[in-house]
Amino acid sequence: MQKRVEMLPNIEVMWNTQTVELLGIEGLGGVVVKHNKTGQVRTLGVTGFFVAIGHKPNTDIFKGYLDMDETGYITTVPGSSLTNIKGVFACGDAQDHVYRQAVTNAGTGCMAALDAERFLMERKIEIIMEDNQ
């Protein structure tokens, strides 16, 4: 990804640089950045600001409970949203390290909802049968 970006003539990569401030009242008018090594502060006259948040899923609270890969993506039974715990289903960016798109996550979200509904229906039938015994 880094190499692909460096090959594009219309992108300037600013290494060791952090955003200090976003300027503007009704819209973005500029971005103040600071070089972490020299301390030099610059204002860039840009009107767009796009934040990328990395590739580590926010799944730490499930560590020790749900099976995960080494990066923290929750492992599901292929073709389903089933996790290693019965009645717990995973979908979206928490379990998909390949596509990570809104539309694919809406799809796996739907799968998880259907799997959860089926699980609850089966539980309901089990409880009714237990009550009738």
Ligand SMILES: Cc1cc2nc3c(=O)[nH]c(=O)nc-3n(C[C@H](O)[C@H](O)[C@H](O)COP(=O)(O)OP(=O)(O)OC[C@H]3O[C@@H](n4cnc5c(N)ncnc54)[C@H](O)[C@@H]3O)c2cc1C
């Ligand atoms: C900068 C950027 C650009 C993107 N561009 C595109 C694009 O152009 N096209 C595209 O298809 N996809 C794009 N994506 C990817 C897309 O946004 C994600 O794949 C999608 O939003 C993931 O959906 P999700 O429901 O799995 O997770 P999320 O949308 O991340 O939803 C997870 C939710 O869980 C909540 N949550 C987290 N922890 C807890 C907790 N402990 N308790 C309760 N709630 C919690 C969060 O607040 C959040 O609301 C982009 C993503 C980023 C970051």
